[in-house]
Amino acid sequence: MSRITYEHTDESLIHKGFEALVEELVRLRTSTVEVGVLSDKNTRTSDRHYDGKTLSPLGPPESNNATVGFNMEFGNASDGADRVPARSFLREPLINHLSDALTSGGVAWEQGAGKAPNAESGTAVIGNPADALGTLPERIGQTAEAVIKEAFNTSGFGQWPQNAPGTIAAKGKDEPGVDTGQLRDSISYRIT
Helix, strand or coil: CCCCCCCCCCHHHHHHHHHHHHHHHHHHHCCCEEEEECHHHCCCCCCCCCCCCCCCCCCCCCCCHHHHHHHHHHCEEECCEEEECCCCCCHHHHHHHHHHHHHCCCHHHHHCCCCCCCCCCCCCCCCCHHHHHHCHHHHHHHHHHHHHHHHHHCCCCCCCCCCCHHHHHHHCCCCCCCCCCHHHHCEEEEEC
8 A cells, every 4th residue: 555645835935936936037038148248358458460461450459359359250351352251259159059058958057056958858957946047147148158169169160261371370370260369268248
């Protein structure tokens, strides 16, 4: 003979939990996750510039990370020719890889209150739903930042054009999109 037991949870606690969940949903509805080169990391500390005859710089000597990033994302045409090809480090990686990174349990899921969604069942193991929702914008920001930085580490997930031989000679390395590392290191996120 088996015995089934039932524990009654205080309904006021259930009600408080539901209220917290509703409040968190309302807060999330007005939250925005901004990711990219944000104002607090826009300044470049030093730069190496090329002579313009051999290579086109990604920005003038007074440039900042946003300018360098813009020229890298969209390319930098000089004298009507594409001197620096477009290498998307924001749009393409986020469009093509963010969703997979969020659903496959990237870095951000491991640090949060819950565990990554189960790919087979489509469920996630979480504690208090309101607590788990509260960390969602943070998880999205962390994962988006990681995806963008992975683009730099993988030459745009293998999609960026190779460096020209002159660029490799001037930089002393063959890493498309990486010279001083300042643009990559300036990528961050904030929740507003």
